[in-house]
Amino acid sequence: MAVYQKMLVAIDLTEEAPVVLDKAAEISKAHGAQITLVHVVEPVGYAYGGDIPMDLTELQDQLDKAAREQLQKYGEKYGIPADNQVVLVGRPESEIHRLAKEYGTDLIVVGSHGRKGLQLLLGSTANGVLHGAVCDVLAVRIEN
Template sequence: MSIYKKILVAIDLTEEAPQVLNKAVEISKAHGAELMLVHVVEPVGYAYGGDIPMDLTELQDQLDKAAKEQLAGYGEKYNVGKDNQIVTVGRPESEIHRLSEEQDVDLVVVGSHGRKGFQLLLGSTANGVLHGTVCDVLAIRIQ
């Protein structure tokens, strides 16, 4: 019996995403686990603190659409079906916590830049995911 049945891979859609995905796919194959890809788009209003008196809906919609297209490309490359590709809007840590519980995930895989100093071991998102997820979390070191 496998330890992991469902693995959620949270990626940031940068050129570093394949480093995280390649390891997640290996783990998924080794355990015969279902793989889910997740990207969290932060609300545009967060960047401006809500201080801009304009409607940012169209910009947010464009970001969501672009993220879905990129995630679909990764889904195709890594054989992850559309039902297991999720783009959501919110704070990455909170959304990953929510999805991992809703989807009954056994393992969350995230990338980590391994910064020094304040973010000594994990990036802020990876650290936030670790300190609130009820399942195992694996941080993949980004080279």
């Protein structure tokens, strides 16, 4: 069995995040692994195809601030220090891969919805993280 020392736990800040965090905490405790908690905020322009004739900086800043506050709450609840809480802006799969390489991560933990079909099996973000990851990936099943 692999021994994990550095875990990257990617959460989406929904009510389902504790399911992922509970599993990650269990693995961390068993292995003595350090957890880095990450949330990736997608750029607001992505939702609109990037062709918006207005400045979305303030909205993006508000989303970033809200994400940092929520991540801090989860960090406090699960004993994850502020230095190990990361909020990034970008495409979730790409940013999670980049951070995993940068931190020398042994295991990435993400949530997965149990839907049908190949991409639906994991969900688009979990599927994207799985493909191209440089380490093990655990997709924690989220019950619908």
